[in-house]
Amino acid sequence: MSTETDAIDIRIQNETVSLPIEVLDRYNVYGPRYTSYPTAPEWSDEFGVDDLRRAFAAANAEDHRPVSLYFHIPFCEKLCWFCGCNVIINKDKEVAHPYLDRLKTEIDRFADSVDPSRPTVQFHWGGGTPTYLSPEQMRDLYGHTASRFLILPDAEIGLEVDPRVTTAEHMAAAAELGFNRVSMGVQDFDPQVQEAVNRNQTFEQTAATVAQAREHGVPSVNIDLMYGLPYQTIASFRETVERVIELSPERIALFNYAHVPSLRHAQNAFRRMPMPVGLEKFEIFRAAIERFTDAGYVFIGLDHFAKPEDEMARAQVDRTLRRNFQGYTTKAGSDLYAMGVSSISQIGGAFAQNFRDTESYFARIDAGDLATMRGMWLTDDDVLRSAVIERFLCHCVIHTKEFEEEFGIDFAETFADAIADLRAHEADGMVRISDDRIEVTPLGRLFIRNLAMPFDAYLRRRSPDAKPIFSKTL
Numbered sequence: 001m002s003t004e005t006d007a008i009d010i011r012i013q014n015e016t017v018s019l020p021i022e023v024l025d026r027y028n029v030y031g032p033r034y035t036s037y038p039t040a041p042e043w044s045d046e047f048g049v050d051d052l053r054r055a056f057a058a059a060n061a062e063d064h065r066p067v068s069l070y071f072h073i074p075f076c077e078k079l080c081w082f083c084g085c086n087v088i089i090n091k092d093k094e095v096a097h098p099y100l101d102r103l104k105t106e107i108d109r110f111a112d113s114v115d116p117s118r119p120t121v122q123f124h125w126g127g128g129t130p131t132y133l134s135p136e137q138m139r140d141l142y143g144h145t146a147s148r149f150l151i152l153p154d155a156e157i158g159l160e161v162d163p164r165v166t167t168a169e170h171m172a173a174a175a176e177l178g179f180n181r182v183s184m185g186v187q188d189f190d191p192q193v194q195e196a197v198n199r200n201q202t203f204e205q206t207a208a209t210v211a212q213a214r215e216h217g218v219p220s221v222n223i224d225l226m227y228g229l230p231y232q233t234i235a236s237f238r239e240t241v242e243r244v245i246e247l248s249p250e251r252i253a254l255f256n257y258a259h260v261p262s263l264r265h266a267q268n269a270f271r272r273m274p275m276p277v278g279l280e281k282f283e284i285f286r287a288a289i290e291r292f293t294d295a296g297y298v299f300i301g302l303d304h305f306a307k308p309e310d311e312m313a314r315a316q317v318d319r320t321l322r323r324n325f326q327g328y329t330t331k332a333g334s335d336l337y338a339m340g341v342s343s344i345s346q347i348g349g350a351f352a353q354n355f356r357d358t359e360s361y362f363a364r365i366d367a368g369d370l371a372t373m374r375g376m377w378l379t380d381d382d383v384l385r386s387a388v389i390e391r392f393l394c395h396c397v398i399h400t401k402e403f404e405e406e407f408g409i410d411f412a413e414t415f416a417d418a419i420a421d422l423r424a425h426e427a428d429g430m431v432r433i434s435d436d437r438i439e440v441t442p443l444g445r446l447f448i449r450n451l452a453m454p455f456d457a458y459l460r461r462r463s464p465d466a467k468p469i470f471s472k473t474l
Contacts (some may be wrong), residue, residue, distance in 0.1 A: 008283070012299060012442040019443065024282060029466040031449045033146075033302075034393055035325045036344075036351060037386040039375060041469050042352060042458050046231040047119070047375035051350060056113035058348030059335045067114060068122040068324075068341050069102065069139070070151065070333055072340030074358075075132040077165060080199040081269045082187070082229060082257055086342035086356055087128050096133055098359065099341075101406050104144050106339045109370060111148035114337065120151045122331040124158040131159070131166040135173035142177045156181060156331060163209035171209070175216035182213050185221040188229060197274055198229040203243050203404045210247050218429055220310070221249040227284045228257035230273035237284045238291065245295045252297065252305040252314060253327070254288055258471030271326070282474050301396055301445045311400035321394040325361050328394065341371075349383070351376045381457065384409070389452045396448070421454035449473045 007020045032039045058266055059065060074088045075096060088095070125144070133141070145151070155410035158181040159174050163335040166184075168474065174182065184207055187199060194200045204221075213221050244252060259275070261267040276284055289299055299304040304327065306312040315330040322332045325344050336346040342356040352375035355361045364371040377444060384407050392398055400411035412419065422438065425431050430444035430451060444451055450473055453459055 008279075008286070010286050010443065010446070011457065012280055012293065012445065014293075015442050017429065017441075017443045021279065023399070026473070027426045027447050027450050028278070028472055029450065030470045031453050031473045032459070032470050033449065034389055034452055035323065035327065037389050037456065038351075038378070039456075039470075040344075040351075040353070040384055043353065043373045043374045043376040045352070047352065047372070047377070049370045049372045050183065051375060051377065052345070052347075052352045052370055053113065055345075055348035055350040055352065058350075060113075060115045060118075060348075062348070064118060066331070066334040067120040067149065068116050068329075068334040068336045069120055069145070070326065070336060070338040070340075070343060071125050071130075071145075072127065072338070072343040073125055073130040073133065074099075074128040075134065076083045076127070076129045076162075078198065080185075080187075081197050081265055082226065082268045083266065084258060084260070084264055085128065088257070088358065093132065093134070095374075096137060098362070100133075100137060100141060102362055103340055104141070105365050105372065107145055107148055110337050110339060114149070116150065116200060120149045120155055121334055122156045122158075123151060124156075124324065124326055126160050128377050129160070129165060129474070131161045131164045131170045135167075135169045138170070138173050138439070139177065151178075156329075158183060160184070161209060163205045166209050166212075168212050171212040171216050171218070172362075174219055175213075178469075180218060181220040181222065181253075182218055183224065184209060185224045186226065186240070188232060188237065188246065189243050192231045193229050195237070196270070198269070199453055207247060208325040210249070222249065222251040222253060223247065223249045224253045224255065225288070226255045226257050227258070227288065228276055228281045230270050230275050232276050232284060234280070234283050234287050237286055241291045243287050245291070250307050252292060254285070254292075254303050254305065256285070256303065256471070256474070260471060278474075281460075285446070285474075291324040299445060300328060301440075301448050302393060316395060319391070319395045319397075319420065323390050323394055349378050351378075384414075384465040385455050385457060388415070388455050392438075392440070392452050393448055393457070399436065401436055415455065417460070418454035422451070425451055447473065 007018045009016055009018050074086055076087045076089055077091050079089045088153050157179045159179045161184050163184055189203050210221055259267060264267050293299055293306045298308055299305055300312060300316055311330050312328055320332050322329050324336055332379050338345040341354060341361045343354050345352045352372050354371040355373040361371045422431055422433060426433050430447055432439045432443055440451060
């Protein structure tokens with residue numbers, strides 16, 4: 001990733017810092033995104049349905065702990081070559097009927113295991129493409145869920161949409177049902193990039209979907225972008241950024257493309273295409289950060305931006321922002337009950353994932369059981385480290401005294417190895433370490449994954465020669 005340039009200047013929230021290229025080289029390593037800790041490679045196939053039932057009971061024993069729901073709708077009409085999600089490609093919409101039948105059965109089984117007085121504060125449909133379903137199917141699925149769970153009037157209710165297949169009728173149904181957040185993929189508006197990644201989506205299609213959301217009173221729109229794709233350049237991506245600013249979404253997610261063709265075989269389509277890597281890829285990221293923050297967005301960290309008045313930005317300031325499998329969330333302290341193929345729950349001190357293939361998922365549901373494939377019980381040390389990593393990623397500061405009081409530990413003693421590692425990051429200008437806090441600098445927000453990694457006990461035990469299981473941080 002080296003270049004003849006010795007350093008590059010980066011402007012973040014009106015502060016300009018100089019980043020030596022050799023530092024950038026050292027930070028371009030393989031590492032987790034920490035949507036969970038411990039990360040999924042540590043989970044075990046020995047964790048099964050009985051464990052999940054124990055987790056249900058443990059969660060109900062908590063004092064009226066709120067509920068977060070996630071449904072995975074895996075269907076898409078067309079495969080985007082970059083995609084890392086669990087999807088089923090089929091233009092025949094009839095395939096949704098048997099899936100929805102099993103999903104509603106699973107909803108009933110989950111609901112039977114949840115104290116009915118526990119409030120649902122968050123409800124998200126992801127995919128795949130949830131608007132692959134017809135408006136009538138959306139109404140039926142939502143109505144079935146609302147009959148089994150206590151969804152609060154002010155709950156955050158989110159829907160992922162694809163502007164290529166989402167109609168005005170879809171958006172009207174979503175607003176009618178109470179969806180108050182919609183998230184849509186764009187990745188890049190450049191036609192050459194779109195052709196390369198097999199996702200042709202015009203600006204006009206996207207703008208129309210945003211307008212429909214506004215027309216029906218949906219208060220929050222998120223747009224997903226991705227940097228590191230074939231044929232992207234700094235200049236071309238700047239054009240995409242300008243078009244997104246024109247649409248004025250409340251939130252923007254700017255994801256780092258993870259190139260793992262050994263795991264995602266569709267990515268082999270990029271083999272003979274020019275792709276930005278190293279410094280060029282980072283410069284695309286840097287230019288986007290500068291332009292979005294100039295336009296008034298707050299850089300939350302990792303890959304998210306939000307308008308200052310948005311709930312996410314406010315939650316970061318008052319340190320109530322949290323992180324789960326959907327990314328950043330403002331609904332702290334809830335158990336995540338996830339349903340559908342490949343979905344991941346976080347309940348009562350455990351992670352549990354459903355089977356990834358519909359054949360196994362259907363078989364388990366049809367047998368009168370739950371569809372648990374694997375999972376993990378968290379130890380006390382896991383819970384502690386999970387809290388440290390999550391708050392670091394969400395708040396960009398660790399108040400050590402808080403952890404000492406909450407967990408009954410000596411922070412400096414418990415995390416002596418991590419603090420020693422962070423001293424090197426401090427020398428690079430990424431963090432500031434004092435007796436009572438570890439604070440991420442504006443520059444460090446770009447490398448927050450690297451800064452969280454010293455607290456990961458499982459990562460520390462991995463052999464340096466082991467095959468990489470995560471994407472690169474840059």
